[in-house]
Amino acid sequence: MLPPDFTLLQVVPELETGGAEQTTIDVARAVIDAGGKALVATRGGRMTARLEADGGRLAQMPVQSKNPLVMLGNAARLVDLIRNEGVSLVHARSRAPAFSALWAAQTTKTPFVATYHGVYKAGSGLKRWYNAVMTRGDLVIANSDYTRDHVLAEHHLDPDKVVAIPRGIDLDRFNPSWITPDRLSELRDSWGIAPDDPRTRFLLAGRLTRLKGHMTIIEAAARLKAQARNDFQILFVGDDQGRTGYGEELAKAVSDAGLADRISIVGHCDDMPAAYLLADIAILPTTVPESFGRAAVEPQAMGRPVIASNHGGTTETVAEGVTGWLVPPENAEAWAKAMERAIDIGAAKRTEMGLTGMNRTRQLYRVDAMCAATLAAYERVLDARRLTGKRP
Known part of the structure; x- marks a missing residue:
């Protein structure tokens, strides 16, 4: 069970359209329904209205940028946000924002989770290093068994560090x-x-x-x-x-x-x-x-x-x-x-x-099952940090 003062910060490039964006909205709503607070750091987009209608809050910043100076600025903004809002856990959903989010999480000693929403190609060692930012936190969530297999093969992680949570569909909306x-x-x-x-x-x-x-x-x-x-x-x-x-x-x-x-x-x-x-x-x-x-x-x-x-x-x-x-x-x-x-x-x-x-x-592929599994992953990370101070 999530702590009563749980605050989630998700970081996603934008909220226009797509699977990662929809999942961001779904998980934010699930956290709010569970009594927590949900923040999303993003450039914004047409799905912002849905986030706010559900009770979530937008922290608008250029996290979609791959410019190193902008990324450093984003990290500073995220540090302030984490401290001011008492963020319990940071969840990154894309590589470029993940750098800023990881730096901010490490600076504030906040648990960090990342979701592999895509199978990223790595034609060079530099690109593999870039992709690996998604694996440097407490836990990696893969959105299918196929993605989990790819992450394990590509990054040689401990299998216990990568959990597959299939994307969920809102079966009330798609009915x-x-x-x-x-x-x-x-x-x-x-x-x-x-x-x-x-x-x-x-x-x-x-x-x-x-x-x-x-x-x-x-x-x-x-x-x-x-x-x-x-x-x-x-x-x-x-x-x-x-x-x-x-x-x-x-x-x-x-x-x-x-x-x-x-x-x-x-x-x-x-x-x-x-x-x-x-x-x-x-x-x-x-x-x-x-x-x-x-x-x-x-x-x-x-x-x-x-x-x-x-x-x-x-x-x-x-x-x-x-x-x-x-x-x-x-x-x-x-x-x-x-x-x-x-x-x-x-x-x-x-x-x-x-x-x-x-x-x-x-x-x-029920959205409620996906959200329940995601919140359980958050609980796992928080428990590991609280009891051992180590990654699960």
């Missing part, structure tokens, strides 16, 4: 029963989808970045078009977060392939539960392994089968042939065949797979 017809109608209208459009609809959710595999899907769609198939529509849901070049490249690729009537780039969506329900199948064609792959789990919670790249955390979250399909990454031919299969099995079979995925998600 088909709560989606009203008005929400679906509003989203359909904003995306220009006719209510009687009979085509099978695929949805790719994620920020517009090359790693998400949009180009693979454009090529796969071109292959389906070449087969004279007109029975599908693809939605790219997500924004470029100010990096416009790739979005423009996608739009040009769609136009050049003559797919404007089949692929729509619809931008950011604040109502992803309704978005998944508006689709028939979710796709996650990432070109590099996702450490967890929230965009493969959330649609399953909404009763939608998933086609995902066959690597990383999605090999744990998508049950091949049961809740979806796993496809080789960057293989447009394989993706075209998988999408064709998903169309041709029909709505009844897709519904059956979706219900199986929904039940599996509710068993394995």
Whole structure:
């Protein structure tokens, strides 16, 4: 049980959108519900309102910066914050902010935890040293078994120092029963989808970045078009977060392939539960392994089968042939065949797979279970510090 005066400080680059950001909000709310205080040091972003609505507090600072001088300034700001607010534990969720957070935690002798939200590449000793900042605290949390295995292999840590806590999904928010017809109608209208459009609809959710595999899907769609198939529509849901070049490249690729009537780039969506329900199948064609792959789990919670790249955390979250399909990454031919299969099995079979995925998600990926495991990890660290003064 957390002490009654427990104050958590999470440090994350920004609160715009993404799995690390959502988990930050979820854990902050869990700490508040448990009677503690929750602070988040971040540059800010559109999810700040949700944090504050839950009772959390924002400490705005440029923790996203990799400039050494800015990082030193952030460390000083964090030291002041830790002392002024009586912070009990610091939890870093990204590498650049982790340096400032670790320095501040060490200066104030505050327990430090870091979550590996991604599988970071290390092409050199310097990069491996940079990545290892996430392992220099009291405990490392990995967001999947896949990520935990990577951390152990990469950094040669004591296995007891690395705990896997799968990312959780808010099953109250991602619940088909709560989606009203008005929400679906509003989203359909904003995306220009006719209510009687009979085509099978695929949805790719994620920020517009090359790693998400949009180009693979454009090529796969071109292959389906070449087969004279007109029975599908693809939605790219997500924004470029100010990096416009790739979005423009996608739009040009769609136009050049003559797919404007089949692929729509619809931008950011604040109502992803309704978005998944508006689709028939979710796709996650990432070109590099996702450490967890929230965009493969959330649609399953909404009763939608998933086609995902066959690597990383999605090999744990998508049950091949049961809740979806796993496809080789960057293989447009394989993706075209998988999408064709998903169309041709029909709505009844897709519904059956979706219900199986929904039940599996509710068993394995509940946000309350993730938060409970995270708070238990905090308790473990605090107990170890209090009883022995050593890391667990």
